Amino acid sequence: MNVTGHTRRSVSIRDVATAAGVSYQTVSRVINAHPSVKPSTRERVLAAIDELGFRRSSTALALASGRSRAVTVLTANTTHHGYASILQGIEEAARASSYAVGIGVLESPDGADGAEVAAQVQRAADTGGGLIVIAYDPAGVRALEAVPEGLPVVGVVETPARPPGGDRPWVWTDDREAAYEATRHLLSLGHETVHYVAIPSSTRRTSARTSGWQQALKEAGAPQPRPVQGSWGPAGGHAAGLRFAGDRAVTAILCGNDDLALGVIRALHEKGRSVPGDVSVAGFDDAPHSAFLTPSLTTVRLDFTGLGRSAFGLLHSVLEESAQVGPHPVSVPELVVRESSGPPPGHA
Amino acid sequence: MNVTGHTRRSVSIRDVATAAGVSYQTVSRVINAHPSVKPSTRERVLAAIDELGFRRSSTALALASGRSRAVTVLTANTTHHGYASILQGIEEAARASSYAVGIGVLESPDGADGAEVAAQVQRAADTGGGLIVIAYDPAGVRALEAVPEGLPVVGVVETPARPPGGDRPWVWTDDREAAYEATRHLLSLGHETVHYVAIPSSTRRTSARTSGWQQALKEAGAPQPRPVQGSWGPAGGHAAGLRFAGDRAVTAILCGNDDLALGVIRALHEKGRSVPGDVSVAGFDDAPHSAFLTPSLTTVRLDFTGLGRSAFGLLHSVLEESAQVGPHPVSVPELVVRESSGPPPGHA
DNA sequence: CTGAAAGCGCTTACAG
DNA sequence: CTGAAAGCGCTTACAG
Numbered sequence: 238m239n240v241t242g243h244t245r246r247s248v249s250i251r252d253v254a255t256a257a258g259v260s261y262q263t264v265s266r267v268i269n270a271h272p273s274v275k276p277s278t279r280e281r282v283l284a285a286i287d288e289l290g291f292r293r294s295s296t297a298l299a300l301a302s303g304r305s306r307a308v309t310v311l312t313a314n315t316t317h318h319g320y321a322s323i324l325q326g327i328e329e330a331a332r333a334s335s336y337a338v339g340i341g342v343l344e345s346p347d348g349a350d351g352a353e354v355a356a357q358v359q360r361a362a363d364t365g366g367g368l369i370v371i372a373y374d375p376a377g378v379r380a381l382e383a384v385p386e387g388l389p390v391v392g393v394v395e396t397p398a399r400p401p402g403g404d405r406p407w408v409w410t411d412d413r414e415a416a417y418e419a420t421r422h423l424l425s426l427g428h429e430t431v432h433y434v435a436i437p438s439s440t441r442r443t444s445a446r447t448s449g450w451q452q453a454l455k456e457a458g459a460p461q462p463r464p465v466q467g468s469w470g471p472a473g474g475h476a477a478g479l480r481f482a483g484d485r486a487v488t489a490i491l492c493g494n495d496d497l498a499l500g501v502i503r504a505l506h507e508k509g510r511s512v513p514g515d516v517s518v519a520g521f522d523d524a525p526h527s528a529f530l531t532p533s534l535t536t537v538r539l540d541f542t543g544l545g546r547s548a549f550g551l552l553h554s555v556l557e558e559s560a561q562v563g564p565h566p567v568s569v570p571e572l573v574v575r576e577s578s579g580p581p582p583g584h585a
Numbered sequence: 586m587n588v589t590g591h592t593r594r595s596v597s598i599r600d601v602a603t604a605a606g607v608s609y610q611t612v613s614r615v616i617n618a619h620p621s622v623k624p625s626t627r628e629r630v631l632a633a634i635d636e637l638g639f640r641r642s643s644t645a646l647a648l649a650s651g652r653s654r655a656v657t658v659l660t661a662n663t664t665h666h667g668y669a670s671i672l673q674g675i676e677e678a679a680r681a682s683s684y685a686v687g688i689g690v691l692e693s694p695d696g697a698d699g700a701e702v703a704a705q706v707q708r709a710a711d712t713g714g715g716l717i718v719i720a721y722d723p724a725g726v727r728a729l730e731a732v733p734e735g736l737p738v739v740g741v742v743e744t745p746a747r748p749p750g751g752d753r754p755w756v757w758t759d760d761r762e763a764a765y766e767a768t769r770h771l772l773s774l775g776h777e778t779v780h781y782v783a784i785p786s787s788t789r790r791t792s793a794r795t796s797g798w799q800q801a802l803k804e805a806g807a808p809q810p811r812p813v814q815g816s817w818g819p820a821g822g823h824a825a826g827l828r829f830a831g832d833r834a835v836t837a838i839l840c841g842n843d844d845l846a847l848g849v850i851r852a853l854h855e856k857g858r859s860v861p862g863d864v865s866v867a868g869f870d871d872a873p874h875s876a877f878l879t880p881s882l883t884t885v886r887l888d889f890t891g892l893g894r895s896a897f898g899l900l901h902s903v904l905e906e907s908a909q910v911g912p913h914p915v916s917v918p919e920l921v922v923r924e925s926s927g928p929p930p931g932h933a
Numbered sequence: 934c935t936g937a938a939a940g941c942g943c944t945t946a947c948a949g
Numbered sequence: 950c951t952g953a954a955a956g957c958g959c960t961t962a963c964a965g
Contacts, residue, residue, distance in 0.1 A: 249943085250943065251942080265944065294941085296941090297942035300943070301944040302943080
């Protein structure tokens with residue numbers, strides 16, 4: 238393959254045809270693995286392709302055929318554990334299917350006006366190919382809604398209240414179950430109730446995590462405190478933790494993600510309350526560093542990378558109209574008990 | 586703007602021309618802001634564009650003009666703090682210039698064979714547009730080397746031994762200075778020497794971080810221990826920390842990144858050594874959670890997001906042949922002293 | 934200031 | 950099994 242001889246004007250299908258002594262049409266057949274080409278002809282064409290260092294232009298392909306083997310991911314964030322892992326999963330799967338992956342960050346996770354988001358969706362759509370929208374936050378939800386009819390799109394969403402219809406290709410993790418499990422774990426340790434610091438919700442509705450937490454409390458007949466609104470990062474957890482630290486009645490706190498939990502633990506420590514001696518804290522996600530914190534963090538592991546792979550798989554099946562199409566929730570969340578949770582103070 | 590009326594076959598420049606009663610050539614002039622168009626004509630065309638919901642096809646544009654307003658980022662990783670932040674910076678800057686951003690993850694950060702990496706570079710090049718290669722690791726370095734002559738590319742590299750020539754558009758942070766500062770900080774606290782846990786290097790040469798550390802030791806006349814080889818994540822730090830924990834002579838450890846530091850601290854804690862009471866630990870990068878750890882982490886803040894923005898800016902100036910072209914190192918690293926560093930045990 | 938032609942590198946029918 | 954035509958939606962000269 239002639240890599241070094243790269244020049245401005247790239248070698249085209251016609252150049253190959255000339256070199257091989259065939260029409261460019263035949264070259265097209267060869268590069269598309271069309272069955273009806275005489276083996277000897279194919280050989281000659283392949284040799285010419287190799288010698289000339291021909292690479293088929295994906296933009297010409299896209300223009301002529303309308304297909305594009307590309308996916309663009311629309312997301313409000315690329316660095317938080319969940320988002321980053323989903324992106325990683327999508328990229329992995331896309332690469333395996335030789336799809337190009339583009340990425341567009343949605344502005345103003347909170348106060349974005351609809352027009353701005355719609356414009357970004359349009360820009361992404363212009364690229365051609367399919368769309369995957371991470372709709373864990375208001376900007377993402379708006380983006381998903383703004384996707385024009387007829388454009389191939391898969392949404393990565395919070396657990397929907399009820400499974401969407403077959404025409405709605407969505408994927409999600411079972412956040413409700415995860416929160417339920419984590420809450421039950423804390424309750425089983427003897428805590429009277431469990432407080433909750435929430436990540437920002439994608440909608441005004443009660444999030445799946447919040448509702449799983451509430452259900453566990455309800456089933457146990459435990460008091461149901463109001464959820465505390467947090468942010469995505471540790472600073473929000475720190476602010477919430479400062480408030481909890483003054484209240485001796487608080488002995489167990491579930492957090493909407495591990496970063497929040499980190500902030501809560503830090504705040505409790507600053508106020509002289511020990512974890513888990515005085516207060517138990519559990520997170521959500523199992524970020525890479527959570528096992529190495531002191532105390533190491535009890536959390537619920539969610540397979541975001543797998544979720545990303547599923548999202549791509551679903552989109553792929555839509556784009557290539559093969560295989561089955563339908564929503565498929567992914568792996569079951571797994572409770573990981575570590576040092577940050579234990580019995581409440583004075584527990585028998 | 587007609588967003589809802591999206592159909593399979595999109596409206597083209599000719600449709601607009603017909604609607605406006607002009608030739609499609611004139612429409613082309615309008616959408617390219619060409620000066621010589623009569624204002625009244627322009628108005629009519631603009632109205633037609635708006636009414637029909639016309640969007641110029643970027644793939645047709647790319648095919649016809651050869652330009653593509655796209656950048657693809659080649660990287661071995663998308664989730665570690667530094668990588669993710671650079672990507673974020675690139676995306677920000679690209680979006681501001683309405684460039685599309687693609688991403689390709691390089692396989693096998695360590696043992697990748699050259700052919701595989703070269704193929705990935707080719708695939709990225711096929712997309713058209715420019716390339717930004719994050720060359721912090723062997724796969725990235727190989728990718729940068731495999732970029733064919735004549736393709737617009739910017740490398741994000743470790744501090745080069747000497748500034749590259751003007752034809753090598755590279756950006757970097759001053760890692761050498763950063764490591765030097767951090768080491769001097771620990772030395773100034775009274776430690777006899779400072780040990781170092783390294784991140785994997787991009788080459789066999791001594792990395793900039795390692796060399797800054799060594800220089801500070803040398804200048805202070807301190808013993809120069811061998812650097813310990815770590816990985817990118819906390820697990821590598823944990824392994825290194827376990828080894829250090831047994832050696833009472835070790836009182837200060839500098840780590841190649843914050844995750845490594847987290848692992849080291851955890852290991853020391855497991856072995857009953859307190860931080861910073863018995864051992865001081867400093868990290869590198871100032872990841873978002875580092876301020877909220879207990880103890881909070883002394884580290885050196887590096888502006889990776891700014892670095893990403895610079896990388897894009899440089900590529901942009903190469904692609905559009907405007908403005909100045911040349912390597913520009915970015916902001917100065919900033920030492921952030923927190924709780925994890927202090928005087929050695931028994932220090933006056 | 935505006936239009937008619939040729940072409941970017943491919944594919945999709947249509948012929949043979 | 951293989952070729953000649955038309956076209957994807959735009960741009961870049963060339964005309965006027």
